[in-house]
Amino acid sequence: MDNDVSAPHVRIGSTAFYGGVETVFYSGLDAPVCRLASVCVTEDATVVLPRWMRRHDDLLRYQCGLESVSFTLPDQQPPPHYAGNVDLFGLSVLRHHMPHFVRDVMPSLLAFDAAFGAARHKGVSRSCHTRAGDGCDKWPLVDWVNLGASGKARGGGSGGLYEVSPAVLALPRMRLLDDKAWVREFLRLLPPHAAGGAAGGRGRGGPLVLYPGDLFGxxxxxxxxxxxxxxxxxxxxxxxxxxxxxxxxxxxxxxxxxxxxxxxxxxxxxxxxxxxxxxxxxxxxxxxxxxxxxxxxxxxxxxMGGPSGGRGQLACFRSATVGTIRKRRGHRQKALSDEALNQLILYTANDLVKDPRTPLLGSPTSGGTVPTCKLRVTVLNRVAPPKKQLAKAKDPFAFGRHIPRVRDVKQAILAEAAADPRLDLTLDIRLRFFEGMTLDEQVAVMQATDVLVGAHGAGLSNALFMRTNSSLVELAPFAYYATVFEELALTQASLRYTRFIAKPDDAQFAACMTHHHPASAGPSAVAMSEELVRRFKKAANGFRDTLGGNTHALQLHVDSKADFWARVCARSQSLRVDEKQLAKVVVEAAVAQCLAAPGIVQVTADAGSS
Structure with missing residues (x-):
């Protein structure tokens, strides 16, 4: 650890800093990244700061995005329960499930980017707010522009400059994951990188991961x-x-x-x-x-034998750097412009390309009248376990969302592309399963993909690694339209997005509900299950009667009468589709990508099997 910083606070010379906030902004960033000095957090996710910082309450809440803040630390005393010279990056507690993890980690990515990747952005500016009102000249700076990928500053001369020791917070379940699990590998893509790591491809470094049990008393x-x-x-x-x-x-x-x-x-x-x-x-x-x-x-x-609400217990850090994902009208917004997103440290430090791919447009072939275009389409399926394995499984309905007849889907897409009058369209279609693949292998597939057609599931989290303005077509189980991947595509990865709704699987849903609501669960649980099965069948019949219309008559992902198992059962359906209808949607996405310039406005649409 460097010698310029004395625990439990940051200092320049003999001047100690108890609290303070630095805001960092650059072109294309929707909200500033904020670095707070001498920060404590409680188990219930409250940020605790020195009393004097109350004067910056509006800045902290509305610009820095802090939801729960307490100004109760003494103004001129070191914070208690100091965790050492550790710099927290992001206040979200990371969950282990891939889609939730991607949503949780995005604010932290902005923080890492400001600290380790600002040199790649245009118009970097900062402002500092100290107790004495001295501004940035009297503030212990991290040299955002000259900071190397290892966390050590390159050049720069401020007396308060110090190295960064990043850490993130995670729920205990992540502790149980295999070292090669997707989320663990993802964190190793983040700074600080091991010596020589970034130059050779994947960084293989990453922040310290802190768990609640490591921090509290x-x-x-x-x-x-x-x-x-x-x-x-x-x-x-x-x-x-x-x-x-x-x-x-x-x-x-x-x-x-x-x-x-x-x-x-x-x-x-x-x-x-x-x-x-x-x-x-x-x-x-x-x-x-x-x-x-x-x-x-x-x-x-x-x-459960735990402390009462976690209140009163503090874990304190040298600093915390936080990014903000704003919400407008209840929806998360893009935190970065496409130009800034393409320079995000996650991609640039790992030799990943995020810039839009230039479609391989060419002149009409001999005797042809329309331009040519070549794209890669990846159809991402989920493995369907053998029936013998399902019969022995503790929960035979835990596996679902497999796309049957996927080769027929491929042939239908090729036929639709050949018949399209707007382009001489050549589609290289690859059928993939991500089960058993490493993160590197999954990322390589995404980097080469122009249009991703995939079953709703954790594997779609890899869309984050697709190039800007590529397309995601999500195959959603009937009556279950969770928006996590729509949000990822539109606000985090800058992709085009279409949801295609699969045919209802009435028998699977009913059998699953019966399995999870046996007579031993009690009459109220059985009655609730039977009512949901009845409503599902009614909605499914309406879907079939209208040839793929009436898609939202039942929405189990938000239905107030649906319990946990109803959503599990909705996700246990197989994803049978009308191959020709799906092919039309995929080819439309491909043509739009061939003809549209980078920066096209993303459009969300629903489509369904008839």
């Missing part, structure tokens, strides 16, 4: 060390959990359940840190029913 560690069966009986938390789920926002119920299941079943997850996610999930529910939800939450914490 003895009480949380004692809970982790206890017998995992001693306070996690199936009956103790179930009533509290039922009330918790009833009060929670239905769209987030799966995340709540996953968090509580972590606490119930994983020893590593019983370090108190799972509480980090639940307050986030329940924030809206707290506003609706603050007394009841808070009481249930605190009761559940006590039963």
């Amino acid at each position: 003895a009480e949380a560690e004692a809970a982790a060390a206890a017998d995992p069966e001693s306070s996690t009986s199936a009956t103790t938390p179930s009533a509290a959990l039922a009330r918790l789920l009833a009060a929670a926002d239905q769209a987030d119920m799966e995340e709540v359940r996953a968090g509580v299941e972590d606490a119930n079943t994983q020893r590593q997850s019983r370090r108190g840190g799972w509480m980090w996610r639940i307050p986030e999930v329940l924030r809206r529910a707290r506003r609706a029913r603050p007394a009841s939800v808070s009481a249930v939450l605190d009761s559940l914490v006590r039963q």
Whole structure:
């Protein structure tokens, strides 16, 4: 660790800095990246700062994007529970599931980019806000422009310049993942890179990953060390959990359940840190029913042997650098212009190309009258386990969204392309499964893909590595239209996006609901299941009667009467499609890509099988 910084604060010479904020901005960035000095966080994700910083409350909330802030640290004392010379990048606690991880990590990517990649951007500017109002001349600077990929500054002469030691926060489930898991490999693409790593291709460095149990006090560690069966009986938390789920926002119920299941079943997850996610999930529910939800939450914490709500426990860092993804009218916006996105440190430091591909347009062939164009189409399928394996599986409905007859889909796309009158269109169609592939192999497929046709599932997270203005056609199971990949395509990867709705799989949905709502679950659960199956069949018949219309009569991803298993069962459907209708959608995306200039406005559309 460098000698210019003395724990637990940053300093220039003999001047110590307790608090302060630096904003960094560059061309194409939607909101500034903010670096805060002497930052503490609590287990319920509250940022705790020195009292004097209250004067910058508006800046911190509306520009820096801090949702929960407390100004309670002393103004002239080191913060307690110091975590060492560690610089936090992003305040989102990263989840392990790939689509959720990509959504969570985007603000951190902006922070890494400002710290390690600002030299690649135009119009870099900064402003500093200190207690004395001295501005950036009297502020302990990170040299954003000259900082190398290793985290060590190249040149520059400010007396307060110091090296950066990045860290990110993650939920305990990530601790259990194999070292070659996708999200772990992804984090190794981030700075600081190992010596020589960036120049040779993938950086293979990455930030320090911190888990809640590593940061919070003895009480949380004692809970982790206890017998995992001693306070996690199936009956103790179930009533509290039922009330918790009833009060929670239905769209987030799966995340709540996953968090509580972590606490119930994983020893590593019983370090108190799972509480980090639940307050986030329940924030809206707290506003609706603050007394009841808070009481249930605190009761559940006590039963699980964790600290009460994590309140009062602090983990403090030398600094925190945070990026912001703004929301307008309830929807996340693009954080970067295409030009800035293409220079993001995630891509440039790993020799990945994000710039739009120039379509291979050519003059008409001999005797032809229309231009030629060549593109790569990747059809991404999901492996369907053998029937014998399904029969032995604990949950035979955990596997779904396989595209049957995928070779017929390929032939239909080729036929549609050959018949299109606008272009002499040549499509190189590749059929792929990502199961068993490394992250490098998946990224290579995405870098070569112009149009991605893929089943709804975690594999579509790799669309982040497609080149700007490429196209994503997501095959969605009937009645389940989660927007996570639409959001990724339009706001994070700058792709064109189309959702194609598969044919209803009534039998699979009904069998799955019956399996997960047996008579032993009680009459109310069985009645709810039967009602949802009835509604599903009615919506499916309407879909078929209108030849692919009436697609949104049932939307189980947001339906207030649908429980966790209803969404699981919706996702267990196979993705049978009308090959000719899907081919039309794919060819339309390909033609648009051939004919449109970079910077085209992305358009979202739904299409369905008839």
